[in-house]
Amino acid sequence: MSSTQQKFSVHMRPNWAEVSLATLAENYKVVARHIGSGVTPCCVIKCDAYGHGVIESARALEAAGATFLGVTSTEEGIAVREAGVKLPILVMTGFWRGEERPLLAHNLTPAIATLEHIELLEKAAAELGLEHRIPVHLKVDTGMARLGVSLEELPRLAARIADSKYIELEGVFSHLAESEVLDSAFVGEQDKLFARAIAVLAGAGLRPRYCHLANTAATVARPEIWNNMARPGLALYGYNLQCEGPGAEKAVLPVVPVLTWKTRIIALREVAPGTSVGYNRNWRATRPTRLAVIPVGYGDGYPRSLSKGGRVIVGDHYAPIAGNISMDLTMIDVTDVPGVELGDEVLLIGRSEHCQVGADELARRAGTIVYEILCGLSPRVPRIYV
Numbered sequence: 001m002s003s004t005q006q007k008f009s010v011h012m013r014p015n016w017a018e019v020s021l022a023t024l025a026e027n028y029k030v031v032a033r034h035i036g037s038g039v040t041p042c043c044v045i046k047c048d049a050y051g052h053g054v055i056e057s058a059r060a061l062e063a064a065g066a067t068f069l070g071v072t073s074t075e076e077g078i079a080v081r082e083a084g085v086k087l088p089i090l091v092m093t094g095f096w097r098g099e100e101r102p103l104l105a106h107n108l109t110p111a112i113a114t115l116e117h118i119e120l121l122e123k124a125a126a127e128l129g130l131e132h133r134i135p136v137h138l139k140v141d142t143g144m145a146r147l148g149v150s151l152e153e154l155p156r157l158a159a160r161i162a163d164s165k166y167i168e169l170e171g172v173f174s175h176l177a178e179s180e181v182l183d184s185a186f187v188g189e190q191d192k193l194f195a196r197a198i199a200v201l202a203g204a205g206l207r208p209r210y211c212h213l214a215n216t217a218a219t220v221a222r223p224e225i226w227n228n229m230a231r232p233g234l235a236l237y238g239y240n241l242q243c244e245g246p247g248a249e250k251a252v253l254p255v256v257p258v259l260t261w262k263t264r265i266i267a268l269r270e271v272a273p274g275t276s277v278g279y280n281r282n283w284r285a286t287r288p289t290r291l292a293v294i295p296v297g298y299g300d301g302y303p304r305s306l307s308k309g310g311r312v313i314v315g316d317h318y319a320p321i322a323g324n325i326s327m328d329l330t331m332i333d334v335t336d337v338p339g340v341e342l343g344d345e346v347l348l349i350g351r352s353e354h355c356q357v358g359a360d361e362l363a364r365r366a367g368t369i370v371y372e373i374l375c376g377l378s379p380r381v382p383r384i385y386v
């Protein structure tokens with residue numbers, strides 16, 4: 001738990017997320033079996049492990065046999081290292097000037113993409129008197145137009161890396177812009193550019209041990225571009241990406257959601273037909289209605305756009321949201337749920353015997369992506385590890 005999360009206890013406000021580390025470990029094994037022993041998974045645990053808790057997730061993955069982790073920043077990498085995790089940790093977004101010494105001191109593996117990155121690392125390595133070469137992964141831009149060295153600039157950078165007595169090019173990688181579109185010609189183009197980048201490096205005498213392009217969708221559905229490392233994130237947390245194109249229905253792995261989000265009913269009232277509910281009064285009871293209040297709102301990362309069309313699970317029944325979601329509270333219509341009482345458990349993300357609401361359903365209804373739902377779960381929702 002982060003320090004912010006630790007401040008809150010389930011005994012204070014009934015709004016918490018249960019994270020099953022056993023499910024995370026099982027999902028890791030599903031992914032690892034799928035790609036086979038020739039491909040090393042770099043388990044992506046950035047953004048607090050997609051909201052699941054980076055330290056607990058890193059430890060669980062290490063115990064499950066993971067061999068490589070990927071974070072977004074030096075700060076995240078240091079937190080994982082200081083928690084005792086021994087695995088190589090790739091800092092995928094690179095590093096900022098001033099971070100090079102802590103990065104090396106914590107034995108993190110930086111992504112690099114510029115001459116400045118190389119110079120900063122060399123200087124820090126010399127100052128620290130490092131006796132081993134620093135493993136780095138070079139990021140190449142093949143079409144995402146986000147980070148990475150371009151194919152045009154690559155020969156110069158490759159020559160510079162080849163000359164460096166401090167740097168060892170352990171990996172080369174790139175990122176796909178639409179891996180979930182299974183017949184995308186653009187992905188094919190990115191793959192070709194990536195192969196050209198590997199050839200340019202070979203021309204400079206550089207043969208990185210790891211070459212990687214694949215995120216979850218490509219890990220699941222595109223073996224032709226796996227190379228020898230893949231970077232799955234979302235699948236580890238139990239979600240497949242909704243793929244498009246031929247074979248999309250088969251592009252799923254049997255992974256199970258790791259996180260369940262729960263709350264309890266804190267107030268109940270009966271209202272007459274015509275009664276308006278909540279801010280802006282844009283929901284009205286059309287029949288004698290039983291309303292329940294749950295202590296969850298957009299301040300917890302429960303999207304306000306679920307006000308229309310959102311639903312939760314109460315006692316193995318679906319209950320629709322009634323009225324606009326507020327910052328801290330939400331009203332639900334429990335008229336059709338038999339025997340509801342104060343204190344009853346409510347599932348915001350989870351499954352009961354006959355009902356299921358996944359983070360993917362929330363995303364669809366809120367007009368966003370599952371990543372944003374998981375990463376958006378606020379720190380004030382304590383994560384309980386089960």
Ligand SMILES: Cc1ncc(COP(=O)(O)O)c(C=O)c1O
Nearest residue numbers: 044092175215216231232233234
């Ligand atoms: C560079 C990089 N690699 C891998 C991933 C993992 O992606 P996914 O969660 O789709 O597997 C991400 C996530 O955005 C990323 O930015």
